[in-house]
């Protein structure tokens with residue numbers, strides 16, 4: 001794996017693009033400026049790695065668009081040492097962004113091929129999240145509660161069971177909707193029973209599916 005000056009230059013332009021699109025959190029822009037996104041894609045696609053686009057990563061899945069990664073991360077308001085549950089490890093790129101912000105990350109993937117691939121890659125890059133191969137709809141009750149839950153696949157509805165794994169004051173960011181597109185939804189836990197939902201625009205994700213493959 002080589003991270004050349006050319007890659008670094010392309011990455012700087014990508015950061016400018018995302019910043020122009022409205023991402024303000026400097027820590028997130030720095031993380032995107034630092035992480036070689038081309039490592040998360042098959043070699044041969046370097047040209048595409050620094051465009052602000054989603055891209056296929058195998059098993060019918062995609063690495064999210066960098067702007068979308070930044071947007072979801074910004075909504076989550078991650079603080080250093082926060083415990084974050086990520087549903088949909090995919091390529092591992094979003095996970096790396098969360099780790100750069102100093103979070104402790106628990107990440108779940110239902111596609112075995114991607115779980116193995118991203119685990120090997122992140123280990124090589126010296127990133128140390130907790131990896132799980134399983135169904136994100138179940139969360140990780142033994143490690144709950146979490147300061148934040150980030151769902152990186154389109155959920156037909158807010159996954160209610162996961163809300164129980166959110167700390168009071170915690171935030172869940174979830175794209176809600178079907179194959180025609182999803183509404184980015186922020187759910188904040190007010191107290192034991194109350195949750196506040198707000199909507200933050202339209203996005204397009206691969207679906208959040210039940211079970212594992």
Ligand code: SAH
Pocket residue numbers: 061062063064087088089090091092093094095108109110111114134135136137152153206207208209210211
């Ligand atoms: N965060 C990823 C985005 C990958 S796309 C990245 O940065 O690359 C969404 C991922 O969610 C896919 O890999 C898909 O297999 C996974 N996924 C879908 N439903 C899931 C579920 N119920 N549990 C865990 N992972 C799921």
